[in-house]
Amino acid sequence: MELDELKSAWETLSIKMDKQQKLNSKLIEQMTNLKYKNRLNAIARPEFTSGIICFIMAVVLILNFGTFNTLLLQIFGGLSVLFLIVLPVLSFKSIQGLQTINMSVPTYKNTLKEFAKQKIRFQKLQKLNIFLSFRFMIVFAPVSVKLLAGKDISQNITLWLTVLPASVIVLFFVSRWVLRHYNNALQKAEELLTEIES
Amino acid sequence: MDKKERFIKAIQENEGIIYKVATFYTNSKDDRDDVVQEIIYSLWKSFDSFKQMSSLSTWMYQIAMNVAIFHLKKSKKTVTTIPIETGLLNSPESITENDEEKLKVLQEHVKDLNLLDKGILMLYLENKSHEEIAQITGISKTNVGTKLSRIKEKLKSKINRTV
Numbered sequence: 001m002e003l004d005e006l007k008s009a010w011e012t013l014s015i016k017m018d019k020q021q022k023l024n025s026k027l028i029e030q031m032t033n034l035k036y037k038n039r040l041n042a043i044a045r046p047e048f049t050s051g052i053i054c055f056i057m058a059v060v061l062i063l064n065f066g067t068f069n070t071l072l073l074q075i076f077g078g079l080s081v082l083f084l085i086v087l088p089v090l091s092f093k094s095i096q097g098l099q100t101i102n103m104s105v106p107t108y109k110n111t112l113k114e115f116a117k118q119k120i121r122f123q124k125l126q127k128l129n130i131f132l133s134f135r136f137m138i139v140f141a142p143v144s145v146k147l148l149a150g151k152d153i154s155q156n157i158t159l160w161l162t163v164l165p166a167s168v169i170v171l172f173f174v175s176r177w178v179l180r181h182y183n184n185a186l187q188k189a190e191e192l193l194t195e196i197e198s
Numbered sequence: 199m200d201k202k203e204r205f206i207k208a209i210q211e212n213e214g215i216i217y218k219v220a221t222f223y224t225n226s227k228d229d230r231d232d233v234v235q236e237i238i239y240s241l242w243k244s245f246d247s248f249k250q251m252s253s254l255s256t257w258m259y260q261i262a263m264n265v266a267i268f269h270l271k272k273s274k275k276t277v278t279t280i281p282i283e284t285g286l287l288n289s290p291e292s293i294t295e296n297d298e299e300k301l302k303v304l305q306e307h308v309k310d311l312n313l314l315d316k317g318i319l320m321l322y323l324e325n326k327s328h329e330e331i332a333q334i335t336g337i338s339k340t341n342v343g344t345k346l347s348r349i350k351e352k353l354k355s356k357i358n359r360t361v
Contacts, residue, residue, distance in 0.1 A: 003353050006307065009300035010323040016297070017221070018214035023238075028206050031235050032242040107336025108317050111264040115313070192312050 051088035058084035072154045076139040083136035090129045109196055116193040123186045130178050134171050205245050215258045222320045223266035233269045237262045259334050263317050315349050
């Protein structure tokens with residue numbers, strides 16, 4: 001199909017869509033009301049719920065900090081609290097931009113610029129989030145076992161000799177995949193930004 | 199006539215623009231319906247900002263295209279919207295299977311274009327002048343000409359590769 005054929009195909013559709021009358025007053029009014037306004041909140045809700053769960057877990061850890069009777073467990077406990085606060089904050093930040101978008105900016109170019117910047121920011125935050133999540137998994141395991149079962153597995157050399165190398169191997173492959181995925185997306189967004197600004 | 203009545207009238211007179219932008223930027227009926235709703239909601243929110251410095255259709259293209267870009271980012275998330283009573287492309291008397299087929303081919307060809315090129319191409323297909331394209335996109339008139347030539351080249355080489 002040549003470009004002219006594409007154009008004529010679009011023109012046929014365009015004429016038909018211009019003629020159609022699908023939107024009645026009631027439907028338009030429905031679309032402008034508050035029910036629809038919550039659309040973005042529907043996206044943010046799961047992030048918000050998991051954030052609350054993380055904060056509750058952080059509070060539980062702080063309240064039970066006395067149970068961590070070795071220095072290693074205390075370090076892991078402290079790091080877990082830090083991760084449980086930082087990870088949801090990063091998630092909130094990555095969706096925060098979406099909720100403050102102003103669609104009435106004067107031109108498509110300006111919106112694209114904003115879009116590309118947000119995309120770059122989002123990809124970077126997601127990358128950071130994934131790397132932190134892996135580190136969180138490693139430090140949170142002994143802390144949760146101590147809290148739930150009362151056992152200190154942080155001093156278990158055999159466990160660390162198996163779990164730690166296995167985690168490093170998994171982390172290596174997942175990180176490689178994640179990096180490739182996010183770097184491609186980042187590169188595209190950066191190229192778009194360069195083209196807009198040129 | 200109050201604000202809501204003026205808005206409804208404006209939408210009804212220009213609903214083709216909303217559906218066309220939504221169709222151009224999406225690949226499925228569900229996404230299209232989602233974008234149509236989101237465009238109408240954004241138009242309503244921005245209705246006060248329409249100062250009649252540009253034409254109503256130019257303003258509608260601007261908002262609709264802005265919404266479409268951000269929809270791409272959010273489309274992977276599940277959201278609940280009001281179901282639209284009738285689908286856009288399931289009306290046999292207006293849009294034929296052949297039209298749908300051509301639309302799919304068109305979408306296949308434009309999917310690799312970046313968002314700036316995609317927007318320019320859509321306005322070109324809409325028979326907008328270089329001046330109107332410049333006004334809606336915010337790039338200079340000369341730049342519109344240059345970009346259109348590049349887009350045509352890109353599409354031509356893609357079409358040649360697929361033949």
